[in-house]
Amino acid sequence: MPSLKPLKRTEVPxxxxxILKGQGKCNIIAPAWLSYSYLKKxxxxxxxxxxxxxxxxxxxxxxxxxxxxxxxxxxxDSSTQLCSIIKDLREIRQLxxxxxxxxxxxxxxxxxxxxxxELNELRPFVLxxxxxxxxxxxxxxxxxxxxxxxxxxxxx
Amino acid sequence: xxxxxxxVSTQTIPxxxxxxxxxxxxxxxxxxxxxxxxxxxxxxxNIKITPVPHIFSSLGLxxxxxPQYTMEIDDILQDFEQQARAxxxxxxxxLNQQLVAAMLNERMAPELLPYKTELMDRVLxxxxxxxxxxxxxxxxGDSNAEAxxxxxxxxxxxxxxxxxxxxxxxxxxxxxxxxxAKIDSFxxxxxxESAGEGSSGGIALLSPAExxxxxxxxxxxxQLYNTSFLGKLPSFLQLLDDTTGGETMIATPNLxxxxxxxxxxxxxxxxxxxxxxxxxxxKNGIYVVRYRLIKLYVQIGDIVLI
Amino acid sequence: MGYYxxxxxxxxxxxxxxxxxxxxxxxxxxxxxxxxxxxxxxxLDLPMWLAEVLAVCSTLxxxxxxxxxxxxxxxxxxxxxxxxxxxxxxxDLHSIMANYYKxxxxxSAMFNEKQLVDAVMVMLKERAMEIDSYAxxxxxxxxxxxxxxxxxxEKDLYKVTYESxxxxxHWNNE
Numbered sequence: 001m002p003s004l005k006p007l008k009r010t011e012v013p014x015x016x017x018x019i020l021k022g023q024g025k026c027n028i029i030a031p032a033w034l035s036y037s038y039l040k041k042x043x044x045x046x047x048x049x050x051x052x053x054x055x056x057x058x059x060x061x062x063x064x065x066x067x068x069x070x071x072x073x074x075x076x077d078s079s080t081q082l083c084s085i086i087k088d089l090r091e092i093r094q095l096x097x098x099x100x101x102x103x104x105x106x107x108x109x110x111x112x113x114x115x116x117x118e119l120n121e122l123r124p125f126v127l128x129x130x131x132x133x134x135x136x137x138x139x140x141x142x143x144x145x146x147x148x149x150x151x152x153x154x155x156x
Numbered sequence: 157x158x159x160x161x162x163x164v165s166t167q168t169i170p171x172x173x174x175x176x177x178x179x180x181x182x183x184x185x186x187x188x189x190x191x192x193x194x195x196x197x198x199x200x201x202n203i204k205i206t207p208v209p210h211i212f213s214s215l216g217l218x219x220x221x222x223p224q225y226t227m228e229i230d231d232i233l234q235d236f237e238q239q240a241r242a243x244x245x246x247x248x249x250x251l252n253q254q255l256v257a258a259m260l261n262e263r264m265a266p267e268l269l270p271y272k273t274e275l276m277d278r279v280l281x282x283x284x285x286x287x288x289x290x291x292x293x294x295x296x297g298d299s300n301a302e303a304x305x306x307x308x309x310x311x312x313x314x315x316x317x318x319x320x321x322x323x324x325x326x327x328x329x330x331x332x333x334x335x336x337a338k339i340d341s342f343x344x345x346x347x348x349e350s351a352g353e354g355s356s357g358g359i360a361l362l363s364p365a366e367x368x369x370x371x372x373x374x375x376x377x378x379q380l381y382n383t384s385f386l387g388k389l390p391s392f393l394q395l396l397d398d399t400t401g402g403e404t405m406i407a408t409p410n411l412x413x414x415x416x417x418x419x420x421x422x423x424x425x426x427x428x429x430x431x432x433x434x435x436x437x438x439k440n441g442i443y444v445v446r447y448r449l450i451k452l453y454v455q456i457g458d459i460v461l462i
Numbered sequence: 463m464g465y466y467x468x469x470x471x472x473x474x475x476x477x478x479x480x481x482x483x484x485x486x487x488x489x490x491x492x493x494x495x496x497x498x499x500x501x502x503x504x505x506l507d508l509p510m511w512l513a514e515v516l517a518v519c520s521t522l523x524x525x526x527x528x529x530x531x532x533x534x535x536x537x538x539x540x541x542x543x544x545x546x547x548x549x550x551x552x553x554d555l556h557s558i559m560a561n562y563y564k565x566x567x568x569x570s571a572m573f574n575e576k577q578l579v580d581a582v583m584v585m586l587k588e589r590a591m592e593i594d595s596y597a598x599x600x601x602x603x604x605x606x607x608x609x610x611x612x613x614x615x616e617k618d619l620y621k622v623t624y625e626s627x628x629x630x631x632h633w634n635n636e
Contacts, residue, residue, distance in 0.1 A: 015323065016316060023312060065634075101594065104587060107429055108445040111416075119416060119442070119462065121630045124622040125597075126444055129590045130414040132563060132615060134446070136583055138412075139567040140576050405465045 014063075018070050028074045033057060034064055036077040039085045046092045053093060053113025061090070061117040090118075097122060106133035252324065255279055257460055259331040264416065264461035265454065266447050267409035268338045268346060271363045279324065286321050290314060339366060343374050344397050344406045411448040418442050421458035425450075469614065473564035477507035479533040484521065486529075505533065510568060517572075537565060538578055550585035551592050554611040562613040589616060597623035 004010060009029065012020075020026040032038060033056065042054040057063065064086055072079045097118065103109060104126065111119065258272045293314050339346055339362075350367060353360050362370065378396065386394045398405045418440065419425060425437040427449050437443060442462070453459040464470075482504045490498030493506055500506075508516070508530070516529040536542065537559040545553050555562045566582050569575060589612075596609060597620055612620060 015319065019312075019316060019319065025312070098591075098594065102587070102591060104590070106583070107431075107433075108414075108435055108443055111442045111444065112440075114442065116462065117630075117633075121626055123416065124626045125590075125594060125619070127414055128619050128622060129586070130444060132586060132619075133583055134412055134414070135567055136563065136570070136579050136586070139570040140574050140579050403465060407464050407466060410464075 014066070018066070021071050021074075028067065028071045030067060030071070030075050031057070031063070033060070034067060034075060034082070036081050036085055039082070039089060043085060043089050043092065046089065046096070050096070053096065054089075055113070056089075056115055058115055059117075060115050061086075093118065101126070104129055104133070106130060106137040251275075251278060251282070252327075255324070255327050255331070259327050259334070261454055261461045262331055262334045265451075266411060266413045266415070267451075268335060268342075268361060269455070270359045270361050271335075271366065273360065273363065276328075276363070279328065283321055283324055283328075286317060290317055290321070293317075335366060336369065338409070339370050340373065342407050342409055343370060343377070345408045346370060347374060348406075411451065412446050414444050415447045415450070416442065416444050416462045417450055417454075417459050418462050419458065420460055421453075425453060425458060469561070469564060472614075473561035473568065474511040475509050476559065476561055476565055477509050478513055478535045478565075479505060480508050480513050480517070480530040481505050481533055482530050483527060484529065510565070514568075514572070532572075535565075535569070537562060538569065538575075543578075543581060546581060546585050550588040551608060553585070554607075555589075555613040555616070556611050560614055563615045590619065593620045594623055596620065598627050 017026065017028050021028055033042075042056060045052075045054040064082065067075065068079050068082060075082065093114075097111075097114060100109075100111070101122070109126070109130070111122075114122075254275055258275060262269055293310075297310065297314070346362070347370060350361050350370075353362065353367070381396070382394075386396075396405060417437075419437045420439070422439055424439070427435045427437065427445065429435055429449070435443075435445070437459070450459050454461060482500055482502060485499050485502045487499040488497070489500040490496055492500060492508075493504065513530065513532060517532045519528060521527045521529055542553070542558060559565050563582065563586065566578060570579050592608060593612070593616060596606070609620065
């Protein structure tokens with residue numbers, strides 16, 4: 001195991017880092033986005049562009065949660081500060097995704113910008129409603145289809 | 157898929173007791189030494205080096221759930237006993253990633269996907285090798301414990317290998333169980349679908365073990381039905397696969413079910429929706445669409461289910 | 463969907479109004495007078511599964527005559543449809559028809575009622591958004607007339623949505 005030398009930076013999978021951290025064997029270098037100033041910037045962006053989601057990592061909720069609980073001392077800002085800005089971000093994004101749900105239809109929807117955990121929260125609702133709409137839609141013959149298909153392909 | 161917390165029971169490993177004991181010992185080890193190190197950090201510049209050769213992970217554990225992290229390491233593992241190493245294993249960094257993708261696709265698809273024969277064979281072989289490495293290491297640890305030459309870092313390393321194996325085992329189980337659940341729900345359908353399989357080459361929907369399971373399961377189930385109620389019904393009501401009267405008794409996967417997808421290929425994909433409308437899917441886009449429309453893209457890997 | 467779908471079976475048991483096109487001896491028990499005949503023109507509520515067959519099958523070969531004729535059921539009556547268009551959230555779907563959407567599907571499939579489907583889909587979306595709002599509410603017991611007006615599908619949707627929000631909260635706070 002020559003590559004893990006004291007005081008040298010190296011990359012390992014998160015779970016390994018957490019084990020080592022738990023043993024007091026390493027410090028974790030927090031990702032750049034997990035800081036109050038960066039998240040605040042994202043929050044301001046969210047506010048400025050009501051139609052867009054800011055660019056956050058695919059796993060930002062999961063990662064921030066793990067790092068805040070397991071490696072708070074390695075983060076640049078206090079956990080309270082981070083938790084509160086994360087909560088604000090989540091809320092403003094939830095509002096947006098909720099507005100976006102108005103575009104639901106039986107055919108398809110685009111959900112760019114949402115992260116995995118946020119999708120998971122919406123998933124059961126979206127699947128049931130879309131499934132039901134499709135069943136209704138399919139109950140009449142599909143030839144000479146009009147109105148309903150024009151709704152497809154909404155971006156939000 | 158919510159967060160991924162492996163909750164598998166430990167693989168059966170001889171010297172289990174010995175092992176837990178050593179973990180405990182390890183926890184209290186060297187606290188003073190560590191504390192003294194922490195202060196010195198500030199004086200040294202951090203030097204960035206490129207990825208760790210995963211000696212403890214020939215499977216290269218980089219997953220969706222565990223992105224790589226830059227970290228600063230203390231003095232761990234540096235005096236790892238060379239003798240305990242297994243012969244070098246062919247490294248395959250994205251094997252784990254492939255397994256995660258296969259598991260996710262399987263979990264999110266309404267129908268059974270073709271069994272990943274090659275991937276599964278490779279993963280199982282690697283797990284076996286890692287297990288062997290563990291066994292050898294414990295033996296080595298036992299024989300040297302008396303002499304006091306075993307370092308705590310050696311034990312830490314074993315623990316990491318074990319965690320690694322457990323994580324992979326969790327993925328494997330999830331993959332297999334998801335498949336079995338689908339086979340259970342659509343037994344008759346898949347018995348028909350896989351009828352010609354096995355003898356001929358080509359991509360098989362089911363592994364031989366799954367096929368055996370399916371047929372045995374169906375037999376037991378039919379027996380149960382027959383003895384508990386079907387046998388008492390008139391014979392024309394005893395069918396389980398009746399398709400007369402415009403209604404089929406054979407449950408089939410619903411391919412019109414909407415699924416969450418992400419596009420991973422570079423070129424945009426154009427789908428023709430049912431109203432002759434076209435929908436263009438672009439790289440990294442996240443969409444919810446009918447499974448039927450993107451089924452083929454999932455199989456060639458241009459789209460992943462999420 | 464599918465043979466073993468319990469929702470589908472239950473929806474098939476919902477009764478819809480029919481009119482007999484001929485006199486059937488001995489069927490009087492259907493309207494509470496056993497032993498008597500059912501007269502031509504008798505109006506009667508029959509379960510969907512039975513009505514569907516009788517309304518489609520011809521009485522004799524070579525004729526278009528069917529045993530019964532389906533009458534316009536209450537759940538798509540103009541009064542109801544107007545209420546749905548006016549304010550989808552205020553309609554008490556549950557008392558109109560416990561399996562409202564399922565029945566609409568079945569009805570539309572028989573008569574190819576595009577307009578009905580369009581109107582119902584608009585309603586579904588409106589009501590789904592409302593359900594989402596209630597489901598986001600953290601308190602366990604919400605009592606509002608709206609939740610009591612949900613049809614079976616909507617109830618299921620509420621449960622599932624509530625559950626996913628609850629899991630999310632748990633995950634956040636653990």
